[in-house]
Amino acid sequence: AQRVTQPEKLLSVFKGAPVELKCNYSYSGSPELFWYVQYSRQRLQLLLRHISRESIKGFTADLNKGETSFHLKKPFAQEEDSAMYYCAPNTGGFKTIFGAGTRLFVKA
Amino acid sequence: DAGVIQSPRHEVTEMGQEVTLRCKPISGHDYLFWYRQTMMRGLELLIYFNNNVPIDDSGMPEDRFSAKMPNASFSTLKIQPSEPRDSAVYFCASSLAGARNSPLHFGNGTRLTVT
Numbered sequence: 001a002q003r004v005t006q007p008e009k010l011l012s013v014f015k016g017a018p019v020e021l022k023c024n025y026s027y028s029g030s031p032e033l034f035w036y037v038q039y040s041r042q043r044l045q046l047l048l049r050h051i052s053r054e055s056i057k058g059f060t061a062d063l064n065k066g067e068t069s070f071h072l073k074k075p076f077a078q079e080e081d082s083a084m085y086y087c088a089p090n091t092g093g094f095k096t097i098f099g100a101g102t103r104l105f106v107k108a
Numbered sequence: 109d110a111g112v113i114q115s116p117r118h119e120v121t122e123m124g125q126e127v128t129l130r131c132k133p134i135s136g137h138d139y140l141f142w143y144r145q146t147m148m149r150g151l152e153l154l155i156y157f158n159n160n161v162p163i164d165d166s167g168m169p170e171d172r173f174s175a176k177m178p179n180a181s182f183s184t185l186k187i188q189p190s191e192p193r194d195s196a197v198y199f200c201a202s203s204l205a206g207a208r209n210s211p212l213h214f215g216n217g218t219r220l221t222v223t
Contacts, residue, residue, distance in 0.1 A: 099150065
């Protein structure tokens with residue numbers, strides 16, 4: 001069965017500390033992988049996508065096909081990074097399934 | 109472009125009443141998705157359309173839920189009759205076909221409370 005797992009519901013770190021939000025997926029084939037973010041009182045929005053190999057707001061995500069993981073990382077967390085983060089594989093047919101989400105809280 | 113537009117932003121209704129949520133996708137986008145967000149279950153895909161045609165409605169919880177897309181610029185999600193457990197934030201999203209790496213563009217959501 002297709003499944004995406006974000007094991008941490010809540011992640012709390014201090015400002016300036018590294019942060020890693022975990023995502024593991026279980027799919028047949030090769031899904032396209034995305035991270036979405038939802039800041040307080042704002043709509044869900046794309047943070048980054050694997051195919052672009054980009055770094056957005058200091059975040060990067062590495063695809064590990066062997067471990068079927070797509071963890072989101074940032075070396076130095078900022079208070080404005082506090083938000084809800086969703087890992088989202090896009091399977092064939094443009095169907096995007098979201099993980100349960102991880103709430104990141106960056107403390108001053 | 110104003111982005112994906114959803115209405116209403118908030119809806120409070122009594123159990124048993126009919127609820128209709130509305131969505132206007134981004135012009136030119138040919139995929140439209142309805143999601144439901146709750147604390148317990150996170151974001152669940154309810155149904156999605158391609159070129160106004162429903163492709164996958166396997167996420168629709170039960171027959172009380174129905175969705176339509178009469179044209180490329182409008183979709184509705186209807187709950188009849190509504191129940192307290194339907195209380196959630198309902199998001200509409202659209203995307204452009206052509207590549208699987210096309211991201212979703214979300215609306216602001218409709219917060220539904222059924223008392």
